[in-house]
Amino acid sequence: MVECDFANILFAGPCNRRCPYCIGRLLPERVNVSNLDAFPLAGLDPFIAEVNRRGIRQLVFTGTVTDPQLYRHEARLLALLRERVSTGPRISLHTNGALALEKLDVFDQYDRACISFPSFEPSTYEKHMGSRQVPPLAEILRRARIPVKVSCVVNEHNLPELPEFLERCRAIGVRRLVLRRLYGETRAWEIPSVLERRGEYRGNPVYALGEMEVTWWDFAAAQSTSINLFADGTVGTSYLLARTPELSNTAA
């Protein structure tokens, strides 16, 4: 039996952001058909059986082309997973944060959350997320009762702001920040000199700025494994979604 770090539940449907690098664009259309109204989700039973069989303890609500907080049955699915997954799972939410305050009661039902947040500046945020509406990160951190990690895609648009971005994250109380290179990105970004090297996590370097831990994450270098429940019910076995063998008979 192959060991697995994560089991991801992937939502699809219209999103409240329009990121030009949305991962769903690299996937076959059939896995991007909306499951935002579906309960139970297609393929949920075999997925749970696989999670239990492999003993996976980390479950993640995430999306191929939409935000998991747009799913209409978020709380119901969380309750079902806590009842039927026998590994005592830790359930995480990966979100753009747009609905975090509006749905704070459900947000707090996860064990932890990760918010994709590339910039505090509306014009830069728009280049990444296709919207000028920057979620109120400081308020989310202040009001959430669960640990919140911040994930920032770094590209040419926000690279010049990085030193200031790091400082602002630290100042509002971010404890864990992940700086991510996009899948397929080959340019090498310079690590800001304010960051002190602390170690390594799954093949990626880890730094610190005060009490904030900063990981420099490169999907290609990452040594993680996952199974993934796609919206059409396919259970995929590649951590890199675009390289899922179970989808390889369908053109992207």
Ligand code: SF4
């Ligand atoms: S927020 Fe996520 S799902 Fe929505 S468009 Fe951006 S990358 Fe895609």
